Amino acid sequence: MFKKLVQGVAWLGGKAVDTLFNLLDDEPIPKEFFSHYFSEAELIKSDTAIRHGIKNEPNSQQKYNLMMIAQHLLDPIREKFGAFSPSSGFRSKELNDLIGGAPNSQHMQGEAVDFEVPGVDNLKLYNWIKNSDLPYDQLILEHYEEGNPNSGWIHISYKTQGKRRQAFMLPRRNP
Numbered sequence: 001m002f003k004k005l006v007q008g009v010a011w012l013g014g015k016a017v018d019t020l021f022n023l024l025d026d027e028p029i030p031k032e033f034f035s036h037y038f039s040e041a042e043l044i045k046s047d048t049a050i051r052h053g054i055k056n057e058p059n060s061q062q063k064y065n066l067m068m069i070a071q072h073l074l075d076p077i078r079e080k081f082g083a084f085s086p087s088s089g090f091r092s093k094e095l096n097d098l099i100g101g102a103p104n105s106q107h108m109q110g111e112a113v114d115f116e117v118p119g120v121d122n123l124k125l126y127n128w129i130k131n132s133d134l135p136y137d138q139l140i141l142e143h144y145e146e147g148n149p150n151s152g153w154i155h156i157s158y159k160t161q162g163k164r165r166q167a168f169m170l171p172r173r174n175p
């Protein structure tokens with residue numbers, strides 16, 4: 001259903017696509033559309049949400065945003081550094097509040113993902129992304145302690161328009 005609809009309306013432009021998205025809130029984006037290496041489910045799943053019985057269900061626009069991060073940022077990072085599974089992607093407001101996320105966190109729009117790559121120093125990862133041509137909005141090396149390659153994690157965000165292309169390190173947790 002999704003495939004046919006997308007092929008059918010792609011040429012109609014933004015308005016038709018918006019309408020389509022409204023119709024598809026309940027439908028997952030098929031794996032073959034989503035990205036080479038990542039699935040929608042993997043960027044939505046939250047153990048914390050499950051543990052606390054919190055709903056963590058993005059709407060179709062938020063799912064689309066997750067797909068854009070996967071295709072434009074996560075896939076190329078996976079190509080370079082090898083397999084990883086993000087620790088946090090989409091967060092409903094309830095989930096974000098529960099874990100103490102920033103009130104305007106991009107995770108709530110499906111625009112941000114947190115991850116580490118097993119066996120790769122987070123500082124090396126950060127520097128490589130920072131100096132790459134990847135079209136990120138914000139890149140943050142969070143909670144990193146110098147000299148401890150396993151400390152911290154990478155927070156990366158993507159926006160279709162208005163990319164800030166900011167990169168910085170935060171010694172303390174700031175999801």
Ligand SMILES: [Zn+2]
Nearest residue numbers: 113114155175
């Ligand atoms: Zn984050």
